[in-house]
Amino acid sequence: MNGEPVVLALASAAADADVLAVEVDGAMAVLLVRHPQSLSSRAVRERLLAVAKDAGIRNLAVELVDDDDAASRLPRD
Amino acid sequence: MTAAVAETEISARALEKESRLLEWLARQPSVLVGFSGGVDSAYLACVAHEAVGADRVLAVIGRSASYPAEQWAAARAVAAKAGLHVLETDTHEMDDARYAANPSNRCYFCKTELWSVLGHIARERGIATIVDGTNADDLGDWRPGAQAAREHGVHSPLADAGLTKAEIRLLSERRGIPTWSQPSSPCLSSRLPYGTPVTVERLSQVERAERALRAMGITGDLRVRHHGEIARIELDPALLGEWLQPARLRAMRDAVLGAGFARVAVDLRGFRSGSLNVLAGVGTA
Numbered sequence: 379m380n381g382e383p384v385v386l387a388l389a390s391a392a393a394d395a396d397v398l399a400v401e402v403d404g405a406m407a408v409l410l411v412r413h414p415q416s417l418s419s420r421a422v423r424e425r426l427l428a429v430a431k432d433a434g435i436r437n438l439a440v441e442l443v444d445d446d447d448a449a450s451r452l453p454r455d
Numbered sequence: 456m457t458a459a460v461a462e463t464e465i466s467a468r469a470l471e472k473e474s475r476l477l478e479w480l481a482r483q484p485s486v487l488v489g490f491s492g493g494v495d496s497a498y499l500a501c502v503a504h505e506a507v508g509a510d511r512v513l514a515v516i517g518r519s520a521s522y523p524a525e526q527w528a529a530a531r532a533v534a535a536k537a538g539l540h541v542l543e544t545d546t547h548e549m550d551d552a553r554y555a556a557n558p559s560n561r562c563y564f565c566k567t568e569l570w571s572v573l574g575h576i577a578r579e580r581g582i583a584t585i586v587d588g589t590n591a592d593d594l595g596d597w598r599p600g601a602q603a604a605r606e607h608g609v610h611s612p613l614a615d616a617g618l619t620k621a622e623i624r625l626l627s628e629r630r631g632i633p634t635w636s637q638p639s640s641p642c643l644s645s646r647l648p649y650g651t652p653v654t655v656e657r658l659s660q661v662e663r664a665e666r667a668l669r670a671m672g673i674t675g676d677l678r679v680r681h682h683g684e685i686a687r688i689e690l691d692p693a694l695l696g697e698w699l700q701p702a703r704l705r706a707m708r709d710a711v712l713g714a715g716f717a718r719v720a721v722d723l724r725g726f727r728s729g730s731l732n733v734l735a736g737v738g739t740a
Contacts, residue, residue, distance in 0.1 A: 408685065408720045424725045431506040439687050439720035442704050 384433040391425045392416065398443055406437040414442055464487070469622035473502070476616040480506035483584040487577045489569065489609070490514035490541070491522070492530025495588030497634040498627045499613055500664065501506045503586070514539045515576060517546040517569045520655045521642040533634055546572050549653065559649045562600035565642070567621045570607035580725075589614045590623055638676045639728070647681045648731045657681055664714035671710060673698070676726040682718035692725030 382402070388409060389397040395411040407430060416422050417440055430438040480486065486507050488500045500514045516530050527543075534541040548554045554564035570585070577585050586588040587604055589611035592623055594601075604611065613623065619660050620639075627635035651657070664679040675691030688707065690698055698707065699721065708719040 406682070414699055414701055414704050418620055418725065419697045420696060423695065430690075437687065437722060438724065439722045440699070440704075441685075441718060441720040442701070442708055444705075 384429070384435070387429045387433070388426060388438075391422070391429045393419075393422050395422075395440075402433075402435065405435055407435045408438070409438070409440045410443050411440055412443055412445060414440060465622070466625060469618070469625050470516045472616045472618050472622065472627055476502060476612055476618065477506045479612055479615070483507055484721060485582045485584065486510040486513070487573060487580075487582045487585045488514045489573055489585070489587045490530060490534070490539075491514050491588070492526055492533050492634070493588065493615060493640055494627065494637055495590050495623055497518065497530075497533045497537075497588075497632055498623050498630075499586060499588050500534070500539050501627075501630060501632050504537060504539055507540060509540070513576075513580065514541045515573050515580060516541060516543045517572060518543055519546045520549055520658050521565070523640075523642045523643060523654070523665070523695070525666070526640060527638075529634075532611055533632070536633065542576065544572055544573065549655065555653050557644065557647055557653050558598075558653055560599035561644060561649070561653070562598065563603050565644070566600035566603035567606070570603055570609055574607050585609045588612055591617050591618055592620045643717065645731070646679055651681065651683075660678075660686075660715045662712045664716065667710035667714055668707060671706060673707075680731060681712065681716075686711045686714070686716040686719050687717065687722055689722045689724075689726040695721075695725050696722070 385400040385404065388400050388407065392409060392411065393416040393430040394413060395409070395416050398410040398412060401408045401410070411417070427438060471578040480503050488501045488503055490496045490500055500512065503512045503659060514534055516527060518527060526576060531541065548565040548568040549566050551568060554561055554568070573585060576582075585608065587609050589598070589601060589604070590613045594614055601611075618626075618725065624635050643661050644653045646661045647653060647657060661679050663682055665677060668679070668688070673690065673694070675694060676689070677691070678689040680689065688711065698704065704721065711719040
């Protein structure tokens with residue numbers, strides 16, 4: 379995961395979701411997670427959306443990554 | 456004010472607006488309704504049927520690849536239940552390079568084609584007035600298609616009467632029109648960000664993905680937004696907690712992968728109209 383502040387803030391706000399990576403493309407961001415259970419909590423989602431909004435991200439989405447795919451989905455840079 | 460009193464007042468206002476609508480329609484010798492089978496046009500067609508007379512109202516369905524097949528089946532069913540005269544015709548907006556390029560005013564080119572075709576039908580049949588289902592809420596939204604309607608002399612009597620979507624649903628329920636609780640369903644091209652060319656293949660991917668998700672039992676508002684290899688799913692916000700459970704999230708992902716996307720993401724804010732507009736800097740979401 380790269381060290382941009384918004385990426386770190388989103389990963390932190392995602393609580394126990396085990397964020398593998400955060401892809402930011404303009405006003406859209408995708409969180410790649412292994413354990414999405416915590417995201418079913420409205421409070422966690424609202425915290426994430428608040429962080430995203432502060433960073434100018436209007437569309438924030440979550441992508442589930444299975445354990446056996448995790449290594450191939452890690453950022454290469 | 457209690458909820459019951461508030462509801463009564465809303466209902467009274469809606470009925471007053473409906474009376475104005477009926478009066479206006481009754482003054483038209485004959486009416487052609489641009490009919491998609493959605494909440495607004497179904498209500499308008501049914502009210503016109505009452506005010507103008509069954510034999511002087513024609514509901515016309517303009518078919519193209521940008522609407523899912525289920526929509527046409529629903530439109531036919533609504534028309535049959537209401538006893539509407541229906542005509543189905545093909546439109547060819549996909550052949551217009553200006554539409555296919557998917558600019559932010561894409562809807563203008565689509566509606567130009569639609570109203571050209573429907574205008575021709577109206578002239579051929581001597582129908583005096585063409586109407587569409589634009590409602591009062593639509594007036595504040597980014598709707599370049601409305602310009603095409605104006606250019607073709609199309610009236611928007613629901614908007615002129617000040618009827619909002621909520622009021623149209625309420626009035627539809629009172630009249631027993633089955634679309635009253637139906638989620639809004641704009642054309643499939645609205646799932647592609649502006650600038651992404653509209654192709655039959657992309658529309659088909661979206662259509663298959665949404666159909667697969669509906670087959671899993673997802674109700675309410677639903678959109679699959681096309682971001683190249685990624686499908687971004689927007690669900691009714693009230694259902695998000697339920698569908699973000701790991702097993703269900705996995706099932707959704709597998710269903711949408713089967714529709715031809717390489718990756719699947721679920722939007723954490725849920726459905727809102729025009730969420731792709733914010734990426735293009737037009738309208739709000």
